Every structure is written in structure tokens, then in C-alpha cells.
Amino acid sequence: MPTRRWIEEAKRDPYRRRAREEGYRSRAAYKLEEAQRRFGLLKRGDIVVELGAWPGGIAQAASRIVGPEGLVVAVDVREFKPFEEENIIALQLDILEDNVVSEVLRVLGGKRADLLISDASPRFTGIRDVDVIRQYELTLRSYEIAGSLVKRNGSVMLKAFDCEEVMELAEKLRRDYAVVKRLVPQARRKTSSEFYFIAMGKRF
Numbered sequence: 001m002p003t004r005r006w007i008e009e010a011k012r013d014p015y016r017r018r019a020r021e022e023g024y025r026s027r028a029a030y031k032l033e034e035a036q037r038r039f040g041l042l043k044r045g046d047i048v049v050e051l052g053a054w055p056g057g058i059a060q061a062a063s064r065i066v067g068p069e070g071l072v073v074a075v076d077v078r079e080f081k082p083f084e085e086e087n088i089i090a091l092q093l094d095i096l097e098d099n100v101v102s103e104v105l106r107v108l109g110g111k112r113a114d115l116l117i118s119d120a121s122p123r124f125t126g127i128r129d130v131d132v133i134r135q136y137e138l139t140l141r142s143y144e145i146a147g148s149l150v151k152r153n154g155s156v157m158l159k160a161f162d163c164e165e166v167m168e169l170a171e172k173l174r175r176d177y178a179v180v181k182r183l184v185p186q187a188r189r190k191t192s193s194e195f196y197f198i199a200m201g202k203r204f
């Protein structure tokens with residue numbers, strides 16, 4: 001349940017208002033827009049896979065960038081409201097299960113993605129150690145899925161929280177990708193300590 005403070009902050013949140021005006025399902029859309037401005041991750045016609053995509057703000061932002069000749073596969077354990085965008089395919093899947101790679105490759109006809117985004121987050125308990133470990137489990141799993149789903153020279157954008165284990169993940173990313181950066185999005189909530197690994201130029 002969101003707290004009263006969370007609800008008050010959300011009401012005052014300018015990104016939330018802007019998202020509503022611009023037809024986005026969530027303010028998260030602006031995190032991809034910022035990453036795109038800073039790193040140029042996507043071009044028209046690209047294929048994007050997003051893990052932890054419900055309700056769909058980032059998927060909509062990706063859909064606008066890649067255009068009708070591109071494709072976005074939005075994956076979440078929750079059921080999506082149908083998208084009006086014809087280039088978004090929604091899949092209801094748990095990314096901790098084994099069938100994610102095969103299901104996504106099935107809808108992509110065997111093609112791999114130019115960019116994999118993971119915005120997956122657990123349901124937070126408020127107990128920091130528990131939340132950090134659960135977040136890390138989702139981030140690491142997203143990294144593993146990207147190993148199979150992202151094409152050579154492709155990129156990832158993975159949500160993470162700072163913790164000791166994250167340093168190990170940074171090492172893995174540096175081994176697999178030519179360039180690894182960190183993005184602290186301006187549209188992050190004031191109370192959040194999230195950041196995104198942006199890794200570009202997959203080596204295999």
C-alpha cells in the first residue's frame with residue numbers, strides 16, 4: 001500500500017502530470033527519453049525488449065522512438081491493459097522463470113534485440129536489506145536474459161540499487177560490453193536510490 005506521504009508527493013510530481021498530458025502510462029517514460037538524449041541508444045526500426053514493463057510508460061516511449069518499422073516487446077508478471085500502439089507486443093511472464101528467452105524469441109521470430117531494458121523492481125517491504133537483495137536478483141536475472149536476447153553490438157539499460165554485489169555486476173558488464181556507464185535519471189523519485197547501468201556494444 002502506498003503511504004500518505006507517497007501519495008502527496010505523487011500529486012505534486014511534475015513528471016506525473018506531464019506523463020498524463022503526453023499520453024504516457026507512467027513517468028518512467030522520461031527515464032528512457034533521457035537515456036536516449038544522452039547515449040543515443042535507439043534508432044528507427046530497432047527491436048526493444050523491456051522486462052518489468054507494466055504499466056507501460058517506457059515501452060510507449062520506446063515505441064515512439066523506433067517508429068512503426070520497429071518493435072517493442074513489453075514483459076511483466078502483471079497483466080497489461082491492451083496497448084493502442086501497434087508496434088508493442090505485451091507478454092505476461094515472470095522473468096525469474098525459465099521460459100522468458102524462448103517466449104520472447106518466439107514472438108520476435110528468432111531475431112535478437114538492439115536494446116534490452118530492465119525496469120523490474122520487487123514489491124518493496126521497507127526493510128532495506130531485503131529490498132536490495134530482491135532488486136539485485138531481478139537485475140542479475142535481467143543481465144543473464146540479455147546475454148541470450150541482445151544481438152552483437154546491442155545495448156542494455158538495467159535498473160539497479162547500490163550494494164556490494166552491484167560491483168560484481170559492473171565487472172560482468174565490462175567483460176561483455178565495450179562501454180559501461182551509470183545513469184541517475186532526473187525523473188527518479190526523490191526518495192529513490194535507483195540508477196541504471198547503460199552498457200553498449202555487446203561483444204558477442
Ligand SMILES: C[S@@+](CC[C@H](N)C(=O)[O-])C[C@H]1O[C@@H](n2cnc3c(N)ncnc32)[C@H](O)[C@@H]1O
Nearest residue numbers: 026028052055056057058077094095119120121
Ligand atoms: C517500476 S515498475 C515498472 C514501470 C514500467 N517500466 C513503466 O515504464 O511503466 C516495476 C515492474 O517490475 C515488475 N516485476 C517485478 N518482478 C517481476 C518478475 N519477476 N517478472 C516480471 N516482472 C516483474 C512489477 O510487476 C512492476 O510492474
